[in-house]
Amino acid sequence: MPQVSLSPDGHQLSLQTADATLRFHAIWLRHNALDADTRDQNNGQRLITLADLPDDCTLAAAETTDTTATVTFADGKTTAFPIAWLTANAYDRPQDTTAGHLPEHAETWGEDLNTSVPTGHLPALQSDPASKREWLAAIRKFGFAKVTGMPTTSGALFDIVALFGFVRETNYGRHFEVRTEVNPTNLAFTGLGLQAHTDNPYRDPVPTLQVLACLENSAEGGDNMVVDGFAAAQKLREINPEGFALLHSHSARFEYAGEAGVRLTSRRPVIELTPEGTLQSVRFNARSAAAPVDVPFDDMPAYYAALRQLSDIIDDPASEVRFKLAPGEAFIVDNTRVLHARKGYSGAGNRWLQGCYADKDGLLSTLAALEATA
Amino acid sequence: MPQVSLSPDGHQLSLQTADATLRFHAIWLRHNALDADTRDQNNGQRLITLADLPDDCTLAAAETTDTTATVTFADGKTTAFPIAWLTANAYDRPQDTTAGHLPEHAETWGEDLNTSVPTGHLPALQSDPASKREWLAAIRKFGFAKVTGMPTTSGALFDIVALFGFVRETNYGRHFEVRTEVNPTNLAFTGLGLQAHTDNPYRDPVPTLQVLACLENSAEGGDNMVVDGFAAAQKLREINPEGFALLHSHSARFEYAGEAGVRLTSRRPVIELTPEGTLQSVRFNARSAAAPVDVPFDDMPAYYAALRQLSDIIDDPASEVRFKLAPGEAFIVDNTRVLHARKGYSGAGNRWLQGCYADKDGLLSTLAALEATA
Numbered sequence: 001m002p003q004v005s006l007s008p009d010g011h012q013l014s015l016q017t018a019d020a021t022l023r024f025h026a027i028w029l030r031h032n033a034l035d036a037d038t039r040d041q042n043n044g045q046r047l048i049t050l051a052d053l054p055d056d057c058t059l060a061a062a063e064t065t066d067t068t069a070t071v072t073f074a075d076g077k078t079t080a081f082p083i084a085w086l087t088a089n090a091y092d093r094p095q096d097t098t099a100g101h102l103p104e105h106a107e108t109w110g111e112d113l114n115t116s117v118p119t120g121h122l123p124a125l126q127s128d129p130a131s132k133r134e135w136l137a138a139i140r141k142f143g144f145a146k147v148t149g150m151p152t153t154s155g156a157l158f159d160i161v162a163l164f165g166f167v168r169e170t171n172y173g174r175h176f177e178v179r180t181e182v183n184p185t186n187l188a189f190t191g192l193g194l195q196a197h198t199d200n201p202y203r204d205p206v207p208t209l210q211v212l213a214c215l216e217n218s219a220e221g222g223d224n225m226v227v228d229g230f231a232a233a234q235k236l237r238e239i240n241p242e243g244f245a246l247l248h249s250h251s252a253r254f255e256y257a258g259e260a261g262v263r264l265t266s267r268r269p270v271i272e273l274t275p276e277g278t279l280q281s282v283r284f285n286a287r288s289a290a291a292p293v294d295v296p297f298d299d300m301p302a303y304y305a306a307l308r309q310l311s312d313i314i315d316d317p318a319s320e321v322r323f324k325l326a327p328g329e330a331f332i333v334d335n336t337r338v339l340h341a342r343k344g345y346s347g348a349g350n351r352w353l354q355g356c357y358a359d360k361d362g363l364l365s366t367l368a369a370l371e372a373t374a
Numbered sequence: 375m376p377q378v379s380l381s382p383d384g385h386q387l388s389l390q391t392a393d394a395t396l397r398f399h400a401i402w403l404r405h406n407a408l409d410a411d412t413r414d415q416n417n418g419q420r421l422i423t424l425a426d427l428p429d430d431c432t433l434a435a436a437e438t439t440d441t442t443a444t445v446t447f448a449d450g451k452t453t454a455f456p457i458a459w460l461t462a463n464a465y466d467r468p469q470d471t472t473a474g475h476l477p478e479h480a481e482t483w484g485e486d487l488n489t490s491v492p493t494g495h496l497p498a499l500q501s502d503p504a505s506k507r508e509w510l511a512a513i514r515k516f517g518f519a520k521v522t523g524m525p526t527t528s529g530a531l532f533d534i535v536a537l538f539g540f541v542r543e544t545n546y547g548r549h550f551e552v553r554t555e556v557n558p559t560n561l562a563f564t565g566l567g568l569q570a571h572t573d574n575p576y577r578d579p580v581p582t583l584q585v586l587a588c589l590e591n592s593a594e595g596g597d598n599m600v601v602d603g604f605a606a607a608q609k610l611r612e613i614n615p616e617g618f619a620l621l622h623s624h625s626a627r628f629e630y631a632g633e634a635g636v637r638l639t640s641r642r643p644v645i646e647l648t649p650e651g652t653l654q655s656v657r658f659n660a661r662s663a664a665a666p667v668d669v670p671f672d673d674m675p676a677y678y679a680a681l682r683q684l685s686d687i688i689d690d691p692a693s694e695v696r697f698k699l700a701p702g703e704a705f706i707v708d709n710t711r712v713l714h715a716r717k718g719y720s721g722a723g724n725r726w727l728q729g730c731y732a733d734k735d736g737l738l739s740t741l742a743a744l745e746a747t748a
Contacts, residue, residue, distance in 0.1 A: 045561050261740065265742065293465040294650055300402055360579075
């Protein structure tokens with residue numbers, strides 16, 4: 001049976017399980033109590049504010065069963081925690097704070113993934129929760145996935161977003177047409193090849209997901225490639241740790257002003273880390289990178305050298321997964337992590353893709369809800 | 375006339391103007407060149423990638439007129455920059471990297487702003503670009519503004535978003551009704567008072583703007599308050615610099631699972647800074663703050679002490695601007711900066727607000743475009 005004990009001053013609880021000894025502060029336990037006085041039992045929201053906590057919050061008693069720890073505070077309040085909840089939320093643990101470590105659930109990849117591209121079949125994703133859960137989990141793990149079995153009708157890409165969330169509308173519309181235009185507002189709307197990039201880094205907040213769906217693809221070329229930006233960042237860290245540090249410790253700038261009435265700008269690092277050093281996002285886009293002004297003068301040559309190394313890693317065929325979408329196929333990328341590219345195309349035949357943006361909040365929420373009931 | 379000179383190795387250009395001497399690296403000038411070989415002259419996007427830059431990029435010659443600096447690289451390429459563009463994009467300058475400094479254009483406020491709440495009249499905002507520009511600039515400066523003259527019809531809040539951008543749809547809908555419900559999925563949908571908070575900190579990306587529009591307001595109470603989160607963060611920094619550092623250097627967690635199929639979670643700091651130390655965002659919400667797990671064990675008591683000080687600053691009436699919306703009035707907040715609150719309400723009469731989310735990218739882009747043509 002788990003054992004509990006209190007520090008002499010009552011500020012800490014120690015929970016000893018078969019695996020570990022985990023300490024918790026009285027103030028943390030009080031603030032995060034799960035009882036009906038602290039949280040609405042229907043929607044889980046906290047009913048108290050920080051001002052409702054005792055000034056000097058101490059514990060007077062604690063006891064445990066196999067599954068529950070019950071604590072009594074000095075002011076008489078008693079509340080119970082499942083042992084499993086305490087171990088899942090414990091903070092008395094060593095933590096990886098290495099700059100550039102992967103977020104939970106993520107796994108890096110390169111060309112090796114060409115033989116096992118994560119793919120969901122739209123009718124199955126729509127009807128089978130297990131299929132949907134696996135497909136969403138693949139996106140969380142790899143940052144992209146393909147879809148097959150989509151209707152080849154305009155707007156069918158919205159069926160993909162509807163699996164988990166909502167479209168993010170922008171100045172490009174609820175969706176945009178990716179095909180050759182005569183006076184393109186964006187080089188995406190030409191037949192040019194495009195270096196691997198994340199979309200709209202000049203937008204803050206950036207759209208965190210992008211869907212590209214194929215309606216026609218009989219032109220020569222126009223293959224799509226995806227590149228793992230987290231793997232590229234870690235590769236840069238390996239060959240040039242100082243350069244990696246320069247890219248995450250100084251803001252870059254991005255801009256887009258290709259249409260009347262639109263002047264989008266942002267100022268964020270190329271590689272963004274959380275305070276704990278977790279990889280949070282990558283912004284990389286040759287077309288819309290603006291002149292950096294936040295890099296100290298003496299560091300600028302090394303900053304550019306690191307950017308060029310990152311660009312080389314991204315351009316390396318060993319980094320890329322490649323496919324040519326057939327009509328009725330689509331792919332989705334985590335636009336905070338995975339870059340996408342396309343080969344140039346020309347000649348006879350048509351290439352018509354539709355794209356739209358969406359956000360990860362809904363995707364990860366839907367996945368977590370499916371996992372909770374699985 | 376401005377003077378230019380080259381460093382002996384050709385790696386740097388010096389530009390001497392009446393005000394300053396500014397140095398630029400050859401690689402930076404080459405990458406950010408403005409000519410038709412480097413950028414699409416129609417949409418401004420860069421046509422080259424980092425791989426197209428010379429390996430050892432050096433300058434061979436430079437000359438200037440009153441308005442233009444023309445440089446020639448060692449490989450023979452010649453390109454011209456407006457002097458004004460170079461000075462506007464110069465990086466050879468001391469930079470404020472104090473943790474917690476304000477972003478450009480922002481100005482902090484407290485109760486002093488009660489006598490001059492920034493307000494736009496919807497018909498004027500819709501028809502007069504100067505009115506719209508001033509109203510948008512007030513939001514950029516203060517992080518909130520009121521709107522008057524809105525139709526008292528359901529959905530009229532979308533007219534406000536249409537001034538600059540697009541609705542961010544979420545699990546709460548394209549808009550949500552803020553009125554008392556019998557089985558509320560969120561405590562917002564009750565008559566309870568709500569401590570000042572930012573909305574949806576459990577969502578990543580967070581909605582960066584919120585609109586709350588009033589259709590009926592004859593109940594007792596229900597006043598709205600707004601609080602400048604950047605001012606609160608700077609006040610905390612003043613009274614407890616170590617506590618301020620704890621809040622920006624460790625991730626907090628937020629969660630919402632009040633509806634079936636929804637399990638939103640995020641892991642971001644309460645106070646988020648850019649790598650340069652600029653205040654980027656504040657997340658503060660008593661109802662949805664989850665147990666922090668990224669604070670080292672020994673720092674947890676000081677972390678909670680800092681959180682409570684921040685909460686006290688936020689609750690201080692000296693921090694707050696207060697108003698009671700009349701039907702046909704609305705307010706918009708920068709949800710990355712400004713907290714909003716409401717007094718409890720009850721008794722006879724009705725209180726019916728509609729809310730929706732939107733994003734700052736479109737707002738700041740629209741403002742920048744208006745400023746460029748003003």
